[in-house]
Amino acid sequence: MRLSDASVVIRPRSTWEAMDLGVLLAREHRVLLMSSWALVSLPIFALISLVLWDYPSVAVLVFWWLKPAFERLPLYILSKALFGETPTLKQALRQWPRLLKGQLLASLTWRRFSLSRSFVMPVVQLEGLAGQARQQRLGVLQQRNAGAARWLTLIGIHLETALWIGLMALFYLFLPQQVELDWDWQQLALASSQDWLWLEHLSNAFYALILVLWEPIYVACGFSLYLNRRTVLEAWDLELVFRRLRQRLGSAVAVLLLAVGLLVVPPTPHAMADQPQPAKPLSTPAASQAIKRLLEHPPFKNPETVTRYRFGEDKTTDKAKPTGDARLPAWLESLFKKLNSDTFKSLALVMEVLLWGLLIAGIGLVAWRYRDWLHAFVSRRRAARPTPTQPMPSQLFGLDMGVETLPDDIASAAEQLWATQPREALGLLYRGLLSRLLHDFNLPLKNADTEGQVLEHVRHLQHPQLLAFSDDLTRHWQNLAYGHRVPTPLAQQQLCTHWRSLFNSEAAQ
Amino acid sequence: MPSHAALPGNAMPTAPLDTRYQIETPEGIDLPLRPAGLMPRALAFGFDLGLRGLILGILFIALAFLGNLGIGLGSILLFLVSWWYMVLFEVLNQGCSPGKQIMGLRVVQDDGTPIGWSASLIRNLLRFVDMLPFGYFLGAISCLQHPHFKRLGDIAAGTLVIYREQPLARPHVPQAPALRLPFALELNEQRAILGFAERQADLSAERTHELAAILATPLQVSPARAVEQLNGVARGLLGPS
Numbered sequence A: 001m002r003l004s005d006a007s008v009v010i011r012p013r014s015t016w017e018a019m020d021l022g023v024l025l026a027r028e029h030r031v032l033l034m035s036s037w038a039l040v041s042l043p044i045f046a047l048i049s050l051v052l053w054d055y056p057s058v059a060v061l062v063f064w065w066l067k068p069a070f071e072r073l074p075l076y077i078l079s080k081a082l083f084g085e086t087p088t089l090k091q092a093l094r095q096w097p098r099l100l101k102g103q104l105l106a107s108l109t110w111r112r113f114s115l116s117r118s119f120v121m122p123v124v125q126l127e128g129l130a131g132q133a134r135q136q137r138l139g140v141l142q143q144r145n146a147g148a149a150r151w152l153t154l155i156g157i158h159l160e161t162a163l164w165i166g167l168m169a170l171f172y173l174f175l176p177q178q179v180e181l182d183w184d185w186q187q188l189a190l191a192s193s194q195d196w197l198w199l200e201h202l203s204n205a206f207y208a209l210i211l212v213l214w215e216p217i218y219v220a221c222g223f224s225l226y227l228n229r230r231t232v233l234e235a236w237d238l239e240l241v242f243r244r245l246r247q248r249l250g251s252a253v254a255v256l257l258l259a260v261g262l263l264v265v266p267p268t269p270h271a272m273a274d275q276p277q278p279a280k281p282l283s284t285p286a287a288s289q290a291i292k293r294l295l296e297h298p299p300f301k302n303p304e305t306v307t308r309y310r311f312g313e314d315k316t317t318d319k320a321k322p323t324g325d326a327r328l329p330a331w332l333e334s335l336f337k338k339l340n341s342d343t344f345k346s347l348a349l350v351m352e353v354l355l356w357g358l359l360i361a362g363i364g365l366v367a368w369r370y371r372d373w374l375h376a377f378v379s380r381r382r383a384a385r386p387t388p389t390q391p392m393p394s395q396l397f398g399l400d401m402g403v404e405t406l407p408d409d410i411a412s413a414a415e416q417l418w419a420t421q422p423r424e425a426l427g428l429l430y431r432g433l434l435s436r437l438l439h440d441f442n443l444p445l446k447n448a449d450t451e452g453q454v455l456e457h458v459r460h461l462q463h464p465q466l467l468a469f470s471d472d473l474t475r476h477w478q479n480l481a482y483g484h485r486v487p488t489p490l491a492q493q494q495l496c497t498h499w500r501s502l503f504n505s506e507a508a509q
Numbered sequence B: 001m002p003s004h005a006a007l008p009g010n011a012m013p014t015a016p017l018d019t020r021y022q023i024e025t026p027e028g029i030d031l032p033l034r035p036a037g038l039m040p041r042a043l044a045f046g047f048d049l050g051l052r053g054l055i056l057g058i059l060f061i062a063l064a065f066l067g068n069l070g071i072g073l074g075s076i077l078l079f080l081v082s083w084w085y086m087v088l089f090e091v092l093n094q095g096c097s098p099g100k101q102i103m104g105l106r107v108v109q110d111d112g113t114p115i116g117w118s119a120s121l122i123r124n125l126l127r128f129v130d131m132l133p134f135g136y137f138l139g140a141i142s143c144l145q146h147p148h149f150k151r152l153g154d155i156a157a158g159t160l161v162i163y164r165e166q167p168l169a170r171p172h173v174p175q176a177p178a179l180r181l182p183f184a185l186e187l188n189e190q191r192a193i194l195g196f197a198e199r200q201a202d203l204s205a206e207r208t209h210e211l212a213a214i215l216a217t218p219l220q221v222s223p224a225r226a227v228e229q230l231n232g233v234a235r236g237l238l239g240p241s
Helices: A013-028 A032-050 A056-065 A065-083 A089-099 A102-108 A117-125 A131-141 A144-171 A185-190 A194-232 A236-264 A284-295 A329-339 A343-370 A371-378 A410-420 A424-437 A451-460 A464-483 A488-507 B039-093 B098-103 B117-124 B137-145 B152-157 B185-197 B205-214 B223-236
Strands: B021-024 B030-033 B103-111 B159-163
Touching: A013 A032, A013 A065, A013 A144, A013 A194, A013 A343, A013 B039, A013 B137, A032 A056, A032 A089, A032 A144, A032 B030, A032 B098, A056 A065, A056 A194, A056 A410, A065 A089, A065 A102, A065 A117, A102 A117, A102 A194, A102 A236, A117 A131, A117 A144, A117 A194, A131 A194, A131 A410, A144 B137, A185 A343, A194 A236, A236 B185, A236 B205, A284 A451, A343 A371, A343 B039, A410 A488, A424 A451, A424 A464, A424 A488, A451 A464, A464 A488, B039 B098, B039 B103, B039 B117, B039 B137, B098 B103, B117 B159, B152 B159, B185 B223, B205 B223
Parallel strands: none
Antiparallel strands: B021 B030, B103 B159
16 A cells, blocks of 8 residues: 555545545546446346345345445445556456455344444455454544444435435336326235236336445445544554655755756757747738637637527427325314314405515515616607697797787788888888787797798798798898888888788688 | 556556645635535435424414414415525525534535525525435435535536534644754645644554654654654744744
8 A cells, every 4th residue: 555646635534524535436436336336236136136026025125135245346446446556347346256255244244234334344354354353443443433434324324215216206207108007106005916016126126226326435435434534543644745755855865966967068059049030021911811810719709609498389288287186184174174263364364465465565666666677678669749839939039929919900000100110110010920920820930030931931831922921021121120221112002002912801801 | 565666657647536626716825615525415404404394393383273374374484494494594694504504514606705695596496406306316416426516506506515614723732842954844744744743642652653753864863753853843833832
């Protein structure tokens, strides 16, 4: 045994960690361990089943009883593999009969029910101790870690059972639909007839399969517990480091000599760096190609294939659930009946209302809390805003537009004003026009419109007479307002006449 | 075994097996975590299961006197205890449910940070996948075959069950005059010498001498005095304390 060859990190661990190391050890060599276990145990299981065909329970009991005999093989493999000498499957199987020799009877009879079996096994098999020496050794080893070894076996029992039932459940679940089975559990439980023998043997076979998975791990855990106990007792980790330290210090002198020797020998020219090569001339397309090639690879581009499951076609043929109308036991039913008494019905109703209220309030709270979020996603297109009726401007160009501020007969009023206040007269006409445009023709005039824009609006009305009049009036108005040129009396007369013909006739109609 | 067995052919091709899980932080600090395997986790789960059963049993008996209300409250309670027991304890109690606390376990994220709500919810919701088809069949197999002992829920949530760091008792180093070695020691060698001094109480006297004798030649002392010498070196490494 050379500790430096160990294929595991040797250091003192807690007992549970030691078991974890066993699991890792079994995982590392799982193919070898499981196949060797299967090759040894399954033929023997088949043989036992054939011999005891009529007694399946006895068959599985005998098989279970023989477990310590099988366990010697994984222990042998693990002990070899620990120091890097993993045997092949053939070598291991050839060793098995030899392994069975030591104290097989004891391990199959009075030591069969020892809960720390896996922990103790290496003492017999690897150390080859027997009798008094073995007792003493166990006394030392079991001062600690024995409790953990017992727990290991207890967990193992439960795990075996769970896995066994699980495998049977899997088998039942994977029965094809075509195999019409109307198995009744009562019938199965009471079946003592020949018909169900094969089923019992099948479940025994499941147990044998589960052992293929679990037993190597169980043995490895016991073995690593044993290793850990010895590591603690004998400070294996310290020995390992001390030996390496001695080796390092021993070779230090040699290294020093070597270093001096290397310094003396002149370095050969080959060791020097090469002359820098002249840079290759790069053409633009070649460079862009090279850049593209570079960009196609990491770290610039990291292609990733994502495979996801998606919902396929909906199966409409939903199988009706088998309604195993399980009846409750009588005591439970009576309990429920008692609970249904009227005393608490009202209270229960209150609670129910409260809980429903809580749920609704919760949903409301969430909706309120995330209202902005909801708003952003739910009502993306806002409802068409009703175009607000633009308030009619009460003033244009600083002129009052209200109908009530204008005289009834604008033309006559203007005629009277022409002589004394021509500005007022023209202003009155223009005001009147704008007022008419606003109220009678519903032109969307704004406070900011210029005279030209008003004319533009008028042009859209398709009313040539009105347009001509507006044009005329605007020109005179602008001339007066900005140029202080009073229209000629003829023009004054024309404007009034036009006004009358345009608006008074309309009013008459 | 012949001493020339260590030929290149015998060299270990891979790193030796260990139960440690190393995390390197951005600052370059190595955090060794120790993932916990199936056995302590099974015991922790068993404890939690028993505790939950006890709580539910007692409360159900109390609720049985309340009729329909009791059934309603009992259903809510059943829901809370079966779905939230683990989550609440893990998130609010630094990754420890009571069972894990007793077994010295803890749930953390893969990078060693404390577990959060989403990870805890995922790993505990997926318990029901691990339980399929009976009694943690899939979970146990996954746990036994994963290098860091993760069940399916742990794989999905990116969590890890580790052993908690337990407070250390102050070790006793034997009295000896402090010494300095004329050559430099590497970190693991310093640790080994300190470990030698600290663990002498657990080792038999013969084994102690045997171990110390390995280093007698480099220390240039007689094998009989090697133990004392090493203890002195350990004192020297420890410094005045």
